[in-house]
Amino acid sequence: MSMINVHNLHKKFKDNVVLDGIDFTVDEGEVVAIIGPSGSGKSTLLRCLNLLEQPDQGEIKIGEASLGAEHYGKKEVVALRQQTAMVFQHYNLFRNKTALQNVTAALILAKNMKKSEAERLGLEFLKQVNLEDQRDQYPVTLSGGQQQRVSIARALAVNPKAILLDEPTSALDPELVDSVLRVLRNLAEKKMTMIVVTHEIEFAREVADKVVFMADGKIIEQGAPNDVLRYSKNERTRRFLQQLDKHKEVPV
Amino acid sequence: MNFDFGYMLRVFPLIFNYIPITLLLAVISMIFACLLGLVIALARQSNLPGVKQLAIVYISLFRAMPTLVLLFIIYYGLPQLFPSLSGLNAMVAAIIGLSLKEASFLAEIFRAGLDSVDEGQLEAGLAVGISRFKIFTHIVLPQAALNALPGTGNTFVSLIKQTSLAFTLGVTELFAEGKMIASASLKFFETYLAIGLTYWMLVIIYSWLQSYLEKWLGKPLRRA
Numbered sequence: 001m002s003m004i005n006v007h008n009l010h011k012k013f014k015d016n017v018v019l020d021g022i023d024f025t026v027d028e029g030e031v032v033a034i035i036g037p038s039g040s041g042k043s044t045l046l047r048c049l050n051l052l053e054q055p056d057q058g059e060i061k062i063g064e065a066s067l068g069a070e071h072y073g074k075k076e077v078v079a080l081r082q083q084t085a086m087v088f089q090h091y092n093l094f095r096n097k098t099a100l101q102n103v104t105a106a107l108i109l110a111k112n113m114k115k116s117e118a119e120r121l122g123l124e125f126l127k128q129v130n131l132e133d134q135r136d137q138y139p140v141t142l143s144g145g146q147q148q149r150v151s152i153a154r155a156l157a158v159n160p161k162a163i164l165l166d167e168p169t170s171a172l173d174p175e176l177v178d179s180v181l182r183v184l185r186n187l188a189e190k191k192m193t194m195i196v197v198t199h200e201i202e203f204a205r206e207v208a209d210k211v212v213f214m215a216d217g218k219i220i221e222q223g224a225p226n227d228v229l230r231y232s233k234n235e236r237t238r239r240f241l242q243q244l245d246k247h248k249e250v251p252v
Numbered sequence: 253m254n255f256d257f258g259y260m261l262r263v264f265p266l267i268f269n270y271i272p273i274t275l276l277l278a279v280i281s282m283i284f285a286c287l288l289g290l291v292i293a294l295a296r297q298s299n300l301p302g303v304k305q306l307a308i309v310y311i312s313l314f315r316a317m318p319t320l321v322l323l324f325i326i327y328y329g330l331p332q333l334f335p336s337l338s339g340l341n342a343m344v345a346a347i348i349g350l351s352l353k354e355a356s357f358l359a360e361i362f363r364a365g366l367d368s369v370d371e372g373q374l375e376a377g378l379a380v381g382i383s384r385f386k387i388f389t390h391i392v393l394p395q396a397a398l399n400a401l402p403g404t405g406n407t408f409v410s411l412i413k414q415t416s417l418a419f420t421l422g423v424t425e426l427f428a429e430g431k432m433i434a435s436a437s438l439k440f441f442e443t444y445l446a447i448g449l450t451y452w453m454l455v456i457i458y459s460w461l462q463s464y465l466e467k468w469l470g471k472p473l474r475r476a
Contacts, residue, residue: 052375078381086379092372096394096472106380109390138472151376158380 003028003162003193004049009058009069011044011217018044019055020217026162026210029191033204033225036214037240042197045214046164049195050081063161085155089167091147093139099150100126100135103157110158125153129183145176149183162193169200181207201244205229213237260442266433267450273425274454277346277415282408284351289358296363307359314356319414323349327421346418350411357407365400366392398469405462409455416451426450 004026011019018041026032034042047053049060055069062083067076093102100122107118126132129149139147148168155163168184169177181203187194188207198204204211204225211228213220213236221234232238295307314322327345331338369392377387419428427447434443 050379052378081379081381084379086376088372088376090372092370092376094373094376094391096391098472105377105390106382109386110381110383140473141475154376154380164379 001028002026003030003063004195005059005061005066006045006049007059007061009045009048009060010056011041011048011053012056018217019048022058022217022219024212024219024222026193026195029193030209031188031194031196031207032210032212033208034195034197034212034214035199035201035204035240036220040214041217042214043166046086046166046195046197049164050084050086051077052086082158083161085158085160085163087148087151087155087163087165087168089170091139091144091151091171093147093151093154095139098136098138099131099142099146099153102139102150103153106154106158122153122157125156126150128156128186129153130179143176144172145179148172148180152180152183152187156187156192162195163187165194165196165198167197167199169198169203199244201229201241213240215240256439256442259437259439260446263430263433263439263443263446264450267426267430267447270424270426270429271450271454273423274412274415277343277350277418277423277425278408278412281347281350281354281415282411284347285354285358285407285411286404288351288355289362292355292359293362293366296359297366311356311359314353315360317353319349319353320417320420322353323417323421325349342418342421342423346415346421346423350414350418353414354407354411358404361400361403361407362396364403365396365398368399369395394469398466398473401462401466401469405459408458412454412458413451 002025004024006022006024009019009022010017020041022041022045024032034045036042044053048055049062058069060067060069060080062080065076065079065083067080094105097105100119103122103125104113104115104118107113107121108115113121123132123135126135129152131146131149131153134142134146134150139150142150152163152168165184169180172180177200181200184194184196184203185207196204196208206225208225210222211225212222213228213232213234215236220236221228221232228237229241232241292307292310295303296311298304298307323346326349327340327342331340373391373395374384374387377391378384382390415425416427418425419431422428424432430443430447434440437443
Protein backbone atom coordinates (compact mmCIF):
# COMPACT_ATOMS: atom_id res chain seq x y z
CA MET A 1 0.00 0.00 0.00
CA SER A 2 1.42 3.34 -0.88
CA MET A 3 2.10 5.57 2.10
CA ILE A 4 3.42 8.57 0.22
CA ASN A 5 2.23 9.72 -3.13
CA VAL A 6 3.74 12.69 -4.90
CA HIS A 7 2.38 13.81 -8.23
CA ASN A 8 3.80 16.38 -10.63
CA LEU A 9 5.55 18.45 -7.96
CA HIS A 10 7.06 21.75 -9.08
CA LYS A 11 9.09 24.27 -7.14
CA LYS A 12 10.90 27.42 -8.22
CA PHE A 13 13.13 29.75 -6.23
CA LYS A 14 12.58 32.97 -8.19
CA ASP A 15 13.57 31.94 -11.73
CA ASN A 16 15.52 28.90 -10.64
CA VAL A 17 13.57 25.69 -11.24
CA VAL A 18 14.43 23.33 -8.39
CA LEU A 19 11.76 20.67 -8.78
CA ASP A 20 10.53 20.04 -12.28
CA GLY A 21 7.62 17.63 -12.18
CA ILE A 22 8.43 15.02 -9.56
CA ASP A 23 6.34 11.83 -9.41
CA PHE A 24 7.04 9.12 -6.93
CA THR A 25 5.49 6.80 -4.40
CA VAL A 26 6.71 5.20 -1.22
CA ASP A 27 5.09 2.08 0.14
CA GLU A 28 4.41 1.43 3.78
CA GLY A 29 7.53 0.08 5.48
CA GLU A 30 9.71 0.98 2.52
CA VAL A 31 13.07 2.72 2.76
CA VAL A 32 13.75 5.04 -0.15
CA ALA A 33 17.18 6.55 -0.67
CA ILE A 34 17.38 9.72 -2.76
CA ILE A 35 20.78 10.36 -4.27
CA GLY A 36 22.09 12.89 -6.74
CA PRO A 37 24.50 15.77 -7.21
CA SER A 38 24.19 18.81 -4.98
CA GLY A 39 21.65 21.27 -6.29
CA SER A 40 19.60 18.51 -7.84
CA GLY A 41 16.61 19.28 -5.61
CA LYS A 42 16.83 16.29 -3.24
CA SER A 43 16.57 18.31 -0.05
CA THR A 44 13.94 20.62 -1.49
CA LEU A 45 11.82 17.63 -2.42
CA LEU A 46 12.07 16.31 1.12
CA ARG A 47 11.28 19.75 2.58
CA CYS A 48 8.24 20.10 0.34
CA LEU A 49 6.80 16.93 1.86
CA ASN A 50 6.31 18.67 5.21
CA LEU A 51 5.93 22.15 3.70
CA LEU A 52 9.10 23.63 5.11
CA GLU A 53 9.24 24.71 1.47
CA GLN A 54 6.02 25.62 -0.32
CA PRO A 55 5.68 23.75 -3.60
CA ASP A 56 4.26 25.78 -6.51
CA GLN A 57 2.32 23.03 -8.17
CA GLY A 58 1.45 19.37 -7.74
CA GLU A 59 -0.18 17.04 -5.23
CA ILE A 60 1.17 15.45 -2.08
CA LYS A 61 -0.53 12.63 -0.26
CA ILE A 62 0.94 11.15 2.91
CA GLY A 63 -1.00 8.68 5.02
CA GLU A 64 -4.47 10.16 5.47
CA ALA A 65 -3.48 13.71 4.58
CA SER A 66 -3.29 15.21 1.15
CA LEU A 67 -3.10 18.61 -0.42
CA GLY A 68 -2.79 20.37 -3.72
CA ALA A 69 0.02 22.87 -3.92
CA GLU A 70 -2.09 25.60 -5.53
CA HIS A 71 -4.33 26.26 -2.58
CA TYR A 72 -4.27 24.84 0.88
CA GLY A 73 -5.10 26.13 4.34
CA LYS A 74 -3.47 26.04 7.75
CA LYS A 75 -5.40 22.95 8.76
CA GLU A 76 -4.08 21.00 5.81
CA VAL A 77 -0.52 22.07 6.62
CA VAL A 78 -0.88 20.82 10.18
CA ALA A 79 -2.50 17.59 9.02
CA LEU A 80 0.26 16.92 6.50
CA ARG A 81 3.02 17.69 8.99
CA GLN A 82 1.47 15.33 11.50
CA GLN A 83 2.09 12.44 9.13
CA THR A 84 5.86 12.78 9.12
CA ALA A 85 8.84 13.78 11.20
CA MET A 86 12.17 15.07 9.98
CA VAL A 87 15.82 14.47 10.76
CA PHE A 88 18.10 17.29 9.66
CA GLN A 89 21.68 17.36 8.46
CA HIS A 90 22.69 19.64 11.33
CA TYR A 91 20.42 17.88 13.88
CA ASN A 92 18.65 21.17 14.75
CA LEU A 93 18.14 20.15 18.36
CA PHE A 94 16.50 22.65 20.69
CA ARG A 95 19.59 24.01 22.37
CA ASN A 96 17.88 25.10 25.56
CA LYS A 97 16.44 21.65 26.18
CA THR A 98 18.01 18.44 27.45
CA ALA A 99 18.13 15.29 25.34
CA LEU A 100 14.96 14.04 27.00
CA GLN A 101 13.22 17.42 26.73
CA ASN A 102 14.04 17.49 23.02
CA VAL A 103 12.20 14.20 22.63
CA THR A 104 9.24 15.16 24.79
CA ALA A 105 8.81 18.73 23.49
CA ALA A 106 6.38 17.82 20.73
CA LEU A 107 4.47 15.44 23.00
CA ILE A 108 3.94 18.15 25.60
CA LEU A 109 3.65 21.23 23.37
CA ALA A 110 1.81 19.77 20.38
CA LYS A 111 0.04 16.67 21.68
CA ASN A 112 -0.77 18.09 25.12
CA MET A 113 0.48 14.96 26.82
CA LYS A 114 1.06 15.02 30.58
CA LYS A 115 4.72 15.62 31.44
CA SER A 116 5.15 12.36 33.34
CA GLU A 117 3.60 10.36 30.53
CA ALA A 118 5.70 12.19 27.92
CA GLU A 119 8.88 11.50 29.89
CA ARG A 120 8.10 7.83 30.23
CA LEU A 121 7.57 7.62 26.49
CA GLY A 122 10.52 9.85 25.69
CA LEU A 123 12.85 7.62 27.69
CA GLU A 124 11.70 4.64 25.66
CA PHE A 125 12.74 6.41 22.49
CA LEU A 126 16.08 7.49 23.96
CA LYS A 127 16.68 3.83 24.81
CA GLN A 128 16.01 2.90 21.21
CA VAL A 129 18.91 5.11 20.15
CA ASN A 130 21.08 4.03 23.11
CA LEU A 131 21.11 7.39 24.83
CA GLU A 132 19.12 6.84 28.02
CA ASP A 133 22.24 7.70 30.06
CA GLN A 134 22.46 11.10 28.36
CA ARG A 135 18.85 12.02 29.09
CA ASP A 136 19.70 15.11 31.16
CA GLN A 137 22.53 16.40 28.98
CA TYR A 138 22.12 19.47 26.85
CA PRO A 139 22.92 19.27 23.11
CA VAL A 140 26.13 21.28 23.50
CA THR A 141 27.58 18.49 25.65
CA LEU A 142 26.74 15.74 23.14
CA SER A 143 28.83 14.56 20.20
CA GLY A 144 27.46 15.02 16.69
CA GLY A 145 26.51 11.37 16.50
CA GLN A 146 24.70 11.54 19.82
CA GLN A 147 22.90 14.71 18.79
CA GLN A 148 21.73 13.10 15.58
CA ARG A 149 20.47 10.09 17.50
CA VAL A 150 18.55 12.39 19.86
CA SER A 151 17.02 14.00 16.81
CA ILE A 152 16.00 10.57 15.52
CA ALA A 153 14.40 9.83 18.89
CA ARG A 154 12.63 13.19 18.69
CA ALA A 155 11.30 12.23 15.27
CA LEU A 156 10.14 8.79 16.46
CA ALA A 157 8.36 10.28 19.45
CA VAL A 158 5.58 11.84 17.39
CA ASN A 159 4.72 8.42 16.01
CA PRO A 160 5.07 9.46 12.38
CA LYS A 161 3.83 7.50 9.39
CA ALA A 162 7.18 8.19 7.77
CA ILE A 163 10.48 9.80 8.68
CA LEU A 164 12.18 12.22 6.30
CA LEU A 165 15.96 12.27 6.71
CA ASP A 166 17.92 15.05 5.07
CA GLU A 167 21.55 13.92 4.78
CA PRO A 168 21.54 12.58 8.34
CA THR A 169 25.23 11.68 8.37
CA SER A 170 26.77 14.41 6.21
CA ALA A 171 27.78 16.66 9.09
CA LEU A 172 29.26 13.87 11.20
CA ASP A 173 32.86 12.90 11.78
CA PRO A 174 33.54 9.65 9.91
CA GLU A 175 33.89 7.60 13.09
CA LEU A 176 30.47 8.75 14.30
CA VAL A 177 28.61 7.90 11.09
CA ASP A 178 28.26 4.24 11.99
CA SER A 179 26.44 4.86 15.26
CA VAL A 180 23.75 6.75 13.35
CA LEU A 181 23.55 4.30 10.47
CA ARG A 182 23.15 1.47 12.97
CA VAL A 183 20.07 3.18 14.40
CA LEU A 184 18.65 3.72 10.93
CA ARG A 185 19.27 0.08 9.95
CA ASN A 186 17.43 -0.90 13.08
CA LEU A 187 14.45 1.25 12.12
CA ALA A 188 14.46 -0.20 8.61
CA GLU A 189 14.28 -3.70 10.07
CA LYS A 190 11.29 -2.61 12.13
CA LYS A 191 9.64 -1.53 8.88
CA MET A 192 9.64 2.19 9.58
CA THR A 193 8.86 4.04 6.36
CA MET A 194 11.78 6.33 5.60
CA ILE A 195 12.97 8.65 2.86
CA VAL A 196 16.67 9.33 3.18
CA VAL A 197 18.57 11.91 1.18
CA THR A 198 22.07 10.57 1.42
CA HIS A 199 25.57 10.40 0.03
CA GLU A 200 26.21 7.10 1.78
CA ILE A 201 25.97 4.88 -1.28
CA GLU A 202 26.91 1.76 0.67
CA PHE A 203 24.14 2.43 3.14
CA ALA A 204 21.66 3.02 0.34
CA ARG A 205 22.67 -0.22 -1.33
CA GLU A 206 22.37 -2.19 1.86
CA VAL A 207 19.29 -0.72 3.54
CA ALA A 208 17.12 0.95 0.91
CA ASP A 209 14.34 -0.90 -0.85
CA LYS A 210 14.35 1.68 -3.59
CA VAL A 211 16.91 4.18 -4.82
CA VAL A 212 15.90 7.38 -6.57
CA PHE A 213 18.50 9.28 -8.58
CA MET A 214 17.76 12.98 -9.07
CA ALA A 215 19.44 15.61 -11.19
CA ASP A 216 18.34 19.10 -12.25
CA GLY A 217 15.04 18.85 -10.39
CA LYS A 218 13.97 15.67 -12.11
CA ILE A 219 13.95 12.04 -11.17
CA ILE A 220 16.34 10.52 -13.69
CA GLU A 221 15.84 6.96 -12.65
CA GLN A 222 14.49 4.90 -9.77
CA GLY A 223 14.46 1.25 -8.91
CA ALA A 224 15.95 -1.49 -6.78
CA PRO A 225 19.31 -0.49 -5.25
CA ASN A 226 21.40 -2.76 -7.42
CA ASP A 227 19.62 -1.75 -10.61
CA VAL A 228 20.43 1.90 -9.97
CA LEU A 229 23.70 1.75 -8.09
CA ARG A 230 25.44 -1.14 -9.79
CA TYR A 231 23.92 -1.92 -13.16
CA SER A 232 22.44 1.39 -14.21
CA LYS A 233 22.23 1.90 -17.95
CA ASN A 234 21.65 5.60 -17.52
CA GLU A 235 24.57 7.77 -18.53
CA ARG A 236 23.88 10.49 -15.88
CA THR A 237 23.60 8.00 -13.06
CA ARG A 238 26.78 6.21 -14.02
CA ARG A 239 28.74 9.44 -14.29
CA PHE A 240 27.53 10.57 -10.85
CA LEU A 241 28.45 7.29 -9.21
CA GLN A 242 31.86 7.22 -10.88
CA GLN A 243 32.56 10.69 -9.52
CA LEU A 244 31.63 9.59 -6.02
CA ASP A 245 33.96 6.59 -6.35
CA LYS A 246 36.82 8.77 -7.52
CA HIS A 247 36.21 11.05 -4.59
CA LYS A 248 36.51 8.14 -2.20
CA GLU A 249 39.94 7.12 -3.47
CA VAL A 250 41.41 10.48 -2.56
CA PRO A 251 43.49 9.84 0.56
CA VAL A 252 42.26 11.72 3.59
CA MET B 253 41.10 70.42 52.13
CA ASN B 254 37.58 71.58 52.54
CA PHE B 255 35.93 68.15 52.51
CA ASP B 256 33.56 67.10 55.28
CA PHE B 257 33.65 63.32 55.24
CA GLY B 258 31.34 63.01 58.24
CA TYR B 259 28.77 65.18 56.47
CA MET B 260 28.85 62.97 53.42
CA LEU B 261 28.14 59.91 55.52
CA ARG B 262 25.19 61.71 57.07
CA VAL B 263 23.79 62.52 53.63
CA PHE B 264 23.53 58.85 52.61
CA PRO B 265 20.58 57.93 54.86
CA LEU B 266 18.73 61.07 53.70
CA ILE B 267 18.99 60.25 50.02
CA PHE B 268 18.50 56.50 50.55
CA ASN B 269 14.85 57.31 51.29
CA TYR B 270 14.51 58.22 47.63
CA ILE B 271 16.03 55.04 46.22
CA PRO B 272 12.55 53.45 45.99
CA ILE B 273 11.34 56.30 43.74
CA THR B 274 14.38 55.98 41.51
CA LEU B 275 13.98 52.21 41.29
CA LEU B 276 10.26 52.52 40.69
CA LEU B 277 10.92 54.87 37.77
CA ALA B 278 13.63 52.57 36.40
CA VAL B 279 11.87 49.24 36.84
CA ILE B 280 8.45 50.32 35.57
CA SER B 281 9.98 52.11 32.58
CA MET B 282 12.08 49.03 31.89
CA ILE B 283 9.07 46.71 31.92
CA PHE B 284 7.18 48.91 29.45
CA ALA B 285 10.32 49.39 27.36
CA CYS B 286 10.86 45.61 27.18
CA LEU B 287 7.29 44.93 26.07
CA LEU B 288 7.32 47.75 23.53
CA GLY B 289 10.85 46.84 22.42
CA LEU B 290 9.84 43.24 21.76
CA VAL B 291 6.83 44.35 19.73
CA ILE B 292 9.00 46.70 17.69
CA ALA B 293 11.68 44.01 17.22
CA LEU B 294 9.02 41.66 15.85
CA ALA B 295 7.48 44.44 13.75
CA ARG B 296 10.95 45.10 12.36
CA GLN B 297 10.95 41.55 10.96
CA SER B 298 7.34 41.64 9.77
CA ASN B 299 6.35 41.13 6.17
CA LEU B 300 3.15 43.13 6.52
CA PRO B 301 3.28 46.24 4.34
CA GLY B 302 4.27 49.35 6.27
CA VAL B 303 4.78 47.63 9.63
CA LYS B 304 8.50 47.17 9.13
CA GLN B 305 8.92 50.77 7.94
CA LEU B 306 7.02 52.03 10.96
CA ALA B 307 9.35 50.12 13.25
CA ILE B 308 12.41 51.48 11.47
CA VAL B 309 11.18 55.06 11.76
CA TYR B 310 10.36 54.54 15.44
CA ILE B 311 13.82 53.22 16.22
CA SER B 312 15.52 55.95 14.25
CA LEU B 313 13.48 58.77 15.80
CA PHE B 314 13.55 57.77 19.46
CA ARG B 315 17.16 56.67 19.42
CA ALA B 316 18.19 60.04 18.10
CA MET B 317 16.14 62.30 20.37
CA PRO B 318 17.83 63.31 23.64
CA THR B 319 15.96 61.96 26.64
CA LEU B 320 15.67 65.40 28.19
CA VAL B 321 14.10 66.84 25.04
CA LEU B 322 11.71 63.90 24.85
CA LEU B 323 10.63 64.39 28.47
CA PHE B 324 10.01 68.11 27.85
CA ILE B 325 7.96 67.38 24.73
CA ILE B 326 5.74 65.00 26.67
CA TYR B 327 5.38 66.93 29.91
CA TYR B 328 5.49 70.54 28.82
CA GLY B 329 4.65 70.25 25.12
CA LEU B 330 1.79 67.80 24.75
CA PRO B 331 -0.65 69.61 27.10
CA GLN B 332 -0.49 72.55 24.70
CA LEU B 333 -1.97 70.36 21.94
CA PHE B 334 -4.19 68.28 24.20
CA PRO B 335 -5.36 70.40 27.14
CA SER B 336 -6.75 67.25 28.78
CA LEU B 337 -3.12 66.21 29.33
CA SER B 338 -2.32 69.24 31.45
CA GLY B 339 -3.09 67.20 34.54
CA LEU B 340 -0.48 64.62 33.50
CA ASN B 341 1.43 63.42 36.52
CA ALA B 342 5.17 64.19 36.26
CA MET B 343 6.06 60.68 37.36
CA VAL B 344 3.83 59.18 34.67
CA ALA B 345 5.27 61.53 32.05
CA ALA B 346 8.79 60.49 33.02
CA ILE B 347 7.89 56.80 32.79
CA ILE B 348 6.30 57.31 29.37
CA GLY B 349 9.30 59.22 28.09
CA LEU B 350 11.90 56.80 29.43
CA SER B 351 9.93 53.78 28.17
CA LEU B 352 9.58 55.19 24.66
CA LYS B 353 13.25 56.07 24.58
CA GLU B 354 14.66 52.80 25.91
CA ALA B 355 12.30 50.72 23.75
CA SER B 356 14.13 51.99 20.68
CA PHE B 357 17.44 50.65 22.00
CA LEU B 358 15.93 47.40 23.24
CA ALA B 359 14.21 46.75 19.90
CA GLU B 360 17.61 46.55 18.20
CA ILE B 361 19.11 44.44 20.99
CA PHE B 362 16.15 42.05 20.92
CA ARG B 363 16.30 41.81 17.13
CA ALA B 364 19.93 40.71 17.32
CA GLY B 365 19.00 38.24 20.08
CA LEU B 366 16.19 36.74 18.02
CA ASP B 367 18.41 36.55 14.93
CA SER B 368 21.01 34.64 16.90
CA VAL B 369 18.67 31.65 17.28
CA ASP B 370 19.09 29.59 14.14
CA GLU B 371 16.13 29.02 11.83
CA GLY B 372 16.80 25.27 12.03
CA GLN B 373 15.27 25.01 15.48
CA LEU B 374 12.08 26.64 14.22
CA GLU B 375 11.99 24.17 11.33
CA ALA B 376 12.60 21.25 13.65
CA GLY B 377 9.71 22.39 15.82
CA LEU B 378 7.37 22.84 12.86
CA ALA B 379 8.36 19.44 11.49
CA VAL B 380 7.18 17.69 14.66
CA GLY B 381 3.95 19.69 14.66
CA ILE B 382 4.60 22.34 17.34
CA SER B 383 2.86 25.65 16.65
CA ARG B 384 4.89 28.72 15.70
CA PHE B 385 3.77 30.51 18.85
CA LYS B 386 4.85 27.72 21.18
CA ILE B 387 8.17 27.32 19.38
CA PHE B 388 8.68 31.05 19.88
CA THR B 389 7.83 31.08 23.58
CA HIS B 390 9.45 27.78 24.63
CA ILE B 391 12.47 27.52 22.37
CA VAL B 392 13.38 30.76 20.59
CA LEU B 393 12.65 33.32 23.32
CA PRO B 394 14.68 31.70 26.15
CA GLN B 395 17.73 31.49 23.90
CA ALA B 396 17.21 34.98 22.48
CA ALA B 397 16.86 36.32 26.03
CA LEU B 398 20.25 34.92 26.98
CA ASN B 399 21.90 36.49 23.96
CA ALA B 400 20.14 39.79 24.54
CA LEU B 401 20.88 39.92 28.26
CA PRO B 402 24.22 41.78 28.25
CA GLY B 403 22.87 44.48 25.94
CA THR B 404 19.60 44.68 27.84
CA GLY B 405 21.57 45.02 31.07
CA ASN B 406 23.53 47.93 29.66
CA THR B 407 20.30 49.59 28.67
CA PHE B 408 18.90 49.12 32.18
CA VAL B 409 22.03 50.58 33.76
CA SER B 410 21.75 53.60 31.50
CA LEU B 411 18.05 53.84 32.37
CA ILE B 412 18.75 53.84 36.12
CA LYS B 413 20.98 56.86 35.58
CA GLN B 414 18.58 58.61 33.21
CA THR B 415 15.85 58.55 35.85
CA SER B 416 17.75 61.47 37.35
CA LEU B 417 16.42 63.57 34.46
CA ALA B 418 12.95 63.22 35.96
CA PHE B 419 13.93 65.94 38.41
CA THR B 420 13.52 68.43 35.57
CA LEU B 421 9.81 67.57 35.52
CA GLY B 422 9.60 68.07 39.25
CA VAL B 423 9.74 64.45 40.35
CA THR B 424 11.56 64.20 43.65
CA GLU B 425 13.82 61.22 43.23
CA LEU B 426 17.37 60.53 44.32
CA PHE B 427 19.02 63.39 42.48
CA ALA B 428 16.33 65.98 43.11
CA GLU B 429 16.47 65.29 46.84
CA GLY B 430 20.28 65.55 46.79
CA LYS B 431 20.07 68.84 44.94
CA MET B 432 17.81 70.24 47.64
CA ILE B 433 20.07 68.99 50.42
CA ALA B 434 23.09 70.53 48.71
CA SER B 435 21.44 73.91 48.23
CA ALA B 436 20.50 73.98 51.90
CA SER B 437 23.90 72.98 53.31
CA LEU B 438 26.05 74.43 50.50
CA LYS B 439 28.15 71.26 50.77
CA PHE B 440 27.85 70.52 47.06
CA PHE B 441 30.79 68.21 46.64
CA GLU B 442 29.90 65.88 49.53
CA THR B 443 26.26 65.70 48.54
CA TYR B 444 26.72 65.11 44.84
CA LEU B 445 29.50 62.59 45.49
CA ALA B 446 27.17 60.73 47.84
CA ILE B 447 24.55 60.70 45.09
CA GLY B 448 27.03 59.46 42.53
CA LEU B 449 28.20 56.69 44.84
CA THR B 450 24.60 55.71 45.51
CA TYR B 451 24.00 55.22 41.78
CA TRP B 452 27.21 53.20 41.66
CA MET B 453 25.93 50.99 44.45
CA LEU B 454 22.60 50.46 42.66
CA VAL B 455 24.38 49.49 39.46
CA ILE B 456 26.69 47.07 41.29
CA ILE B 457 23.74 45.34 42.94
CA TYR B 458 21.99 45.11 39.60
CA SER B 459 25.12 43.67 37.96
CA TRP B 460 25.18 40.87 40.53
CA LEU B 461 21.56 40.07 39.76
CA GLN B 462 22.32 40.03 36.06
CA SER B 463 25.24 37.65 36.38
CA TYR B 464 23.05 35.23 38.36
CA LEU B 465 20.41 35.50 35.65
CA GLU B 466 23.02 34.89 32.97
CA LYS B 467 24.29 31.79 34.76
CA TRP B 468 20.79 30.45 35.12
CA LEU B 469 19.72 31.11 31.54
CA GLY B 470 23.07 29.97 30.19
CA LYS B 471 23.08 26.63 31.96
CA PRO B 472 22.07 24.66 28.84
CA LEU B 473 24.86 26.18 26.79
CA ARG B 474 27.84 25.39 29.00
CA ARG B 475 29.84 22.27 28.38
CA ALA B 476 30.86 21.72 31.99
